[in-house]
Amino acid sequence: xxxxxxxxxxxxTISIVIENGKVIQxxxxxxxxxxxxxxxxxxxxxxxxxxxVNGFAGVDFNSPRLTPEGLQRAACxxxxxxVTSFFPTLxxxxxxxxxxxxxxxxxxxxxDSLLRKMVLGIHLEGPYISSEEGPRGVHPLEFIRPPQWxxxxxxxxxxxxxxxxxxxxPELEGAIPFIEKAVAHGIVVGIGHTCAPEEVIEKxxxxxxxxxxxxxxxxxxLLPRYRSIIQKQLVMDQLMTCIIADGIHLPHDVVxxxxxxxxxxxxxxxxxxxxxxxxxxxxxxxxxxxxxxxDDGIVRCVGNSRLAGSTxxxxxxxxxxxxxxxxxxxxxxxxxxxxxxxxxREVRGEIIPGEPADLVLFEYxxxxxxxxxWIEGEKIF
Numbered sequence: 001x002x003x004x005x006x007x008x009x010x011x012x013t014i015s016i017v018i019e020n021g022k023v024i025q026x027x028x029x030x031x032x033x034x035x036x037x038x039x040x041x042x043x044x045x046x047x048x049x050x051x052x053v054n055g056f057a058g059v060d061f062n063s064p065r066l067t068p069e070g071l072q073r074a075a076c077x078x079x080x081x082x083v084t085s086f087f088p089t090l091x092x093x094x095x096x097x098x099x100x101x102x103x104x105x106x107x108x109x110x111x112d113s114l115l116r117k118m119v120l121g122i123h124l125e126g127p128y129i130s131s132e133e134g135p136r137g138v139h140p141l142e143f144i145r146p147p148q149w150x151x152x153x154x155x156x157x158x159x160x161x162x163x164x165x166x167x168x169x170p171e172l173e174g175a176i177p178f179i180e181k182a183v184a185h186g187i188v189v190g191i192g193h194t195c196a197p198e199e200v201i202e203k204x205x206x207x208x209x210x211x212x213x214x215x216x217x218x219x220x221x222l223l224p225r226y227r228s229i230i231q232k233q234l235v236m237d238q239l240m241t242c243i244i245a246d247g248i249h250l251p252h253d254v255v256x257x258x259x260x261x262x263x264x265x266x267x268x269x270x271x272x273x274x275x276x277x278x279x280x281x282x283x284x285x286x287x288x289x290x291x292x293x294x295d296d297g298i299v300r301c302v303g304n305s306r307l308a309g310s311t312x313x314x315x316x317x318x319x320x321x322x323x324x325x326x327x328x329x330x331x332x333x334x335x336x337x338x339x340x341x342x343x344x345r346e347v348r349g350e351i352i353p354g355e356p357a358d359l360v361l362f363e364y365x366x367x368x369x370x371x372x373x374w375i376e377g378e379k380i381f
Contacts, residue, residue, distance in 0.1 A: 001377065004035040005044025005361055007351075008330040014044065018357045021377035026351055037372060037379075038361055043329075046337040047084025047358035047373065048314045049347050051165060051242060051268065052123055052214065054089050054286060055275035055309075061088045062287035063275075064100060068108030075118045077278050079373045079380040081313040082336075084358040085120045085347065087165055089272075092126030092139035093287055095151060102158040109162070117356075117375050120346040121164025124155070125213065128178070129193035130169040136193055137218035138289060138301055138308045147178035163187060164344060167213040169194035170204035183208030188343050190242070191233065195220050198232045211240040211343055214272055215258065217249050217307075234261040240343055242270045245321040246312040248298055255324040264327065268343075269317045269335045274299060274309030319367040329364055 001018045013029035038044065055061045057077035059070040071088070078086060090101050105122060109115050126139050128147040136144060147168060156163050166182060167190045168175055179189050191204060192213030212233045219230065233239055241262045245255050249272070259267055271277065275284040276293030283302070284291050291308040293299045299308045312320075318332045338349040348358055357377040362370045373381040 001037075002035040003044060003359060003361065003374075004029055004038035005042045008043055008045055008328075008333050016044065016351060016357070016359070018374075018377045021356060023351060023353050023355055023357050025353060041363055042371060043362050043364055044351075045333050045360050045362070046349050046351055047360055047375065048082045048269075048318075048336040049120070049340050049344075049349065050078070050083050050086040050271055050273075050314055051340060051344070052089045052125065052270045052272045053078070053086045054091065054273060055277070055284075056273055057278040058275055058284075060275040060285045060287070061105075062091055062093065062101060063285050064097065066101060066104050068104065068111065071105065071108045072112055072115055075115055076380060078118070078314075079375065080370060081278070081315045082360040082362065082368075082370045082373055083118075083314050084360070084373060084375050085118050087121050087123035088119060089123040089125050091287055092129060092143050094143050095154075097287075098124075098127070098155060099158055102155060106158060106160050106162065110160075114375065114378075114380070119162075120344065122159055122162045123165040123167070124163060125167045126193065128166070128168045128172060128175065130171070130195050132195055132220070134220045135169070135195045135218050138286070138306050139193065140288065146173045147175050149178060149181060152178075152182070164346065165190065167192040168209075169196060170209065171196035171200050176200075176203055176207050179204055179209055180207045191239070193218050194229065196229060198227065198229070201229065201232050201236070205236055205238050210238065211242060211268070213242055214244050214249065214270060215241050216254060217244060217272070234258065237266070240266050240268055240339065242268045243321075244272050244310055244312060245269060245317045245324060246271075246297065246310050247320060247324070249307065249310065252324040255321060256326065259321070259325040259327065264331045264334060265339065267335045268339050269314065269321060269332075271312040271314055271317055272310050273312055276309075277311045277313055315362070315368045315370050329368075
């Protein structure tokens with residue numbers, strides 16, 4: 001199979017030869033050459049990776065009613081937005097509920113080859129986070145707890161080693177040695193839902209924490225004018241930064257400031273999306289929370305104004321960050337497809353001979369519009 005398209009970096013058209021699910025050859029397009037897919041106006045790039053997906057297309061990954069079929073349906077729907085790999089994300093819950101969700105996901109991955117290609121690992125966003133109002137966001141207070149290594153080992157046993165990422169508040173009792181141990185076991189640790197002082201952030205990074213989870217989301221209501229937890233993370237070159245570029249979690253100017261501060265190479269786009277993403281506005285769940293997805297894309301807990309995930313999709317996030325931060329298409333694609341390689345060795349993110357053919361064919365008149373998505377050479381969308 002041959003796919004043609006322009007690469008965003010140079011605007012030059014290339015042909016990609018695919019055989020047995022892998023890229024065999026990448027070469028400049030020659031006039032009159034044949035292809036099965038692609039044409040002059042279309043762009044071609046590596047598939048997108050999303051490190052934080054709570055649900056999609058009506059499917060809540062934190063619901064006790066999650067099924068393997070639902071997880072597979074959500075994954076296929078994600079492919080329509082250009083996402084070829086992602087981390088399903090579990091938020092704070094009871095030990096029993098988290099074990100239940102991990103069992104469902106593990107069973108689904110064991111029996112579904114497409115899911116095994118797309119799900120590169122599982123992200124635990126909690127339960128080891130701040131219990132303070134503000135930083136904890138919508139995570140249920142009753143289940144927040146200090147980090148427990150024996151509990152994580154149990155989670156890893158149930159998940160058959162698939163937990164690749166944990167978001168933690170480093171100020172919790174025992175968090176620093178926990179981070180050190182997690183990193184030694186190959187788990188990537190992010191800082192989030194925290195009100196840690198600057199010196200604790202420094203200690204966490206020295207110990208091995210390496211990214212900021214949705215920076216700027218769920219901060220304390222009052223922060224110091226200059227020396228704050230957000231400013232501290234922005235100036236630390238050792239930290240990659242994930243952002244939710246929906247214009248809701250972060251205002252446009254804040255997105256631009258973050259990109260200017262960290263630089264293109266240290267930014268990763270995520271959606272933090274939940275079941276209402278890729279679906280219609282209305283009532284949904286996020287675990288045991290009842291939430292309302294409004295017409296403008298905002299998701300709030302029913303009965304209060306707290307944000308509860310997003311309806312953002314990765315194709316939209318790319319369009320948004322281009323507009324908000326005034327960057328080019330190539331830089332935005334880098335944030336969505338390539339930069340996460342620096343954290344997660346499982347992420348592919350490049351079009352290289354010999355590597356799996358995870359590709360997105362899209363057009364970009366004024367916003368990114370996905371036309372086709374391939375995962376290991378199989379056309380999923």
